[in-house]
Amino acid sequence: MRQFPLEMHHMAPGRVVEWRLRSTAGAQSPGPDGADGTADRRASFNQDKHFTVAEESRAADDPTASWIAVTFEVAGPLDEDALTGSLLAFVRRHEVLRCEFRRLAGELACAPIPAAELALDTVPVADFDRTEELTRFLVERFKRSIDTLSWPLFTMGAVLREDSATVYLAFDHIVCDGMSMPIVVQEVERGYEALRRGELPDPAPAPSYLDFAEEQRSRYLSIDEHDERLGYWKEFMASGDGEFFPRFPLELGVEPGRMYSIVNEASPLLDAAEAEVFEKACLAVDGKPFMGVLAAVAVCLREAGGPGVYRGFMPVSERGRAGWGNSVGWFVNTMPIEFDASPGRDFEQVMASVRAGFGEMIGHLDVPFVRAWELLAPREFAARSWPYPVNFFSYIDMRKCPGAERHEDWRPTSHVWSAQANGACSWFQRDAEGLHMNSIYSDTPAARRTMDGFLEALRETVREIARHGSFRRPIALTPPRRPALTPLDVAAFARRG
Template identity: 30%
Template sequence: MEFTELADYRIPPGVLTEWLPCAAEDDWREDPRPASYIHEAHLRRTSGVRYGGGRDSWLGTAFEVPGPLDTERFRRALQRWIDRHEPLRSHAHLDEEQSGGGLVRRTAPPGRVSVRPIRHDPADPDTIHEHLLGLFDDYTTPHLWPSYVFATLERTPDGDPDSAESAKDTDERFTVFFGADHSIIDGYSVVLVAHEISALYEEERTGRAADLFPVGSYIDFGAAERDESAHLDDDDEAVQIWRRTLTECGGEPPAFPLPIGARPAHATPQQRLSERWFDDDEASAFSACCRRAGTGFFAGVLACFGRATAELTGADRFRTVAPAHTRAGPIWAGSLGWFVGLRPIDLKLTDTTDFDTLAMRAGDELHRTRASARVPFARVGELLGVPIRPRFVVSYMDVRFVPMAAQWPEWNAQALRSRSFTHDVYVWINRTPEGVNMSARFPDNTVADKNVPSLLTRTRELMHEVAVGGPWIARPETAAVPPTGE
């Protein structure tokens, strides 16, 4: 499944239907459970901001379902899915009337959220795309409920659902779109959506059991996380790891190792890039090389990033921030939520030009910093008195074993992310049944447009050299550009 923006998803002409969650005022109950650390930090960071209001942090998915859309059965499937995942029936917001902006939560019991369809006239792809962007921007704010929205698109060759040509379409199918604010969903949650909604819809249509396994509530997870993190102090290993990183990086998390241009005076949408780096056979070959080096796939990826950095900048260290999931236990495996911790990576690049050595070092570094990923980084920031806001992130996910992952190409399933307006660099490396996809976002200026793809291209070349079994083709290490994030 490719992770990219809505603009890169193929949208045919057709009829768009919005599916809007709604609940009566009397259906809500006061809920004393707190938000997770990352959720509350997100609410405070986006409160009152001029651009986005949190709307530049939504995630989502698009996928196709075979057959004509049965609106009543699809509506019931969505309502059952909302019942399944409590964060979709709960809302936490900052109460401005309380001192310090205290957090208030309300939750609706299962069965109290309904879904109302709004069907639009036939439209062309550009009109549908703009409508979807507006729909997601309107609904995916963490400060209002619902902070998510669904849409379906019934495609028609000429945009007219009643035309004779449409009736002859033998490959009838419709597309499902889903977008949600990051506070209730993460990258792994996104890849579960297509299977779960499709399975529930199929059960409504045919009676065939969806067989979805039980899941826990992210709200319970967040409450337990707060209890466990309340006892952290300055001597905790995670705090020490982050303190050292911030001290060595000038008080902020690591920056991209090449210049990315000046921060713009006004909010500007970021540039995006999405590429297939490996097919499945090439990914397996690279994985085998990592195992022979005594480490894992992500460590091998970091080794290649590090070697590319050394060649392009002459730097003696490669630094980044790597997300790690916090789904500790099977009850959280299929839950919707923001189960993400962060670990700073500091990879020494000197005294070797060998993949095996760098990969082993990267594996050791992932092991060394694992404690920092288990603790909410917002809590660590509280203890250090400095908000931890990543500037350069390299994320890795292996989603080959997600239920029905093999069907993603057939379903035209794609993970979506919102436009971003920040001055940072994010890179996502995802291993799927089809191979390895890379997607990235970075500032839209001539400096970043040259330097970010340059590092990514060289990293990809180094990974391919490893995969084919040969040594890295040595290139002179030169400081052609200063190793700085600006």
């Protein structure tokens, strides 16, 4: 399973149907205690900030939009009744997907619709004869249908053919994160298979993200800027001239206060065999593969003109801290990390610095990012976006996600999109096919040049580590522009190897 732009998905055409979610309670609005008499729940810090930005953007007639989507394959003629039942069971199982968000006395409240009151309607959409037309439709469909301020907060559909189907689900970030996508695939696929066998999907509700949010707010809503738990953040800011956000150190050609349309690109860095050797090189110096990628990123940024000390943001999943391993939600805390990648340090030394920096970061994971942002950088918190290009690194080993043992059959892919950006974000994924990179960045000439050079330098650096276990050769700072990327045939890459 890998992440890349939906526009790169070479999806075979067919007949598109969608499943529209509705409440059987009709137009009756939930009362102050919720639709079923239960109390409204409080949104998480991530959700509250995300919703606030959407409200303010709508008011300013400058909508900020984004979505996270997943696609996967079903072999053979589709049993529409079985897929309908599986999708409905999936939505009923995860409370956050049944929520309507609204302002109550200034706070963002979640009003869960009772699972038994939900129904799905199957709606024929259109027939497509060409892949390009289908892809354009899906891209526009996700943009139009995902609205942070309107329920439901996701869309579901499938492309049907005589001998196969591609299922798709697209979500607003307010109800899920990237690690939710493998959970979506596993639950819907296994539920479908169960119903095809005449069995029922798991009826038990998943541990709720709303409980996670409630616990988080109870613990951290009352803290102030003097709380000792903010010490790690304050030290990070002190080492960066008092700035809360670590700057992306290379030139992107963006103007302060301005947002830009995006470039969304993806490219392989290592094939499966190279990724295995790369992992061994990392283990040989007492590190992990994600640490090796982060070390390579730091060295490439430094060689391209960045500082010797790497400073960046890193999303960290909080699912493992309790029983939310198979729950859908936004279980991400964004944390700062800092380590030494100065000139003259070899691979083992940089890896030791990464390991120490990561260990220090994990030891201070408790304070939610949005709460730290609000307390320590209130002026920036009031804005609708991060103030300038921010250094951001994300890594997921998809082989360790729920259902990974069936990914060759299901051929899942994930996709992210944002309407605008004022910087660059990169996500790295390891799967059975190797190591891959997906980047979203501002569409400026300078950013295209910078990201082209960064990609080529990074690819060469991780290959050097795989070949020699070190940064052996000088990194090219002015590489030739890479060739145009071609659409990915998902069925083909799943069959390779």
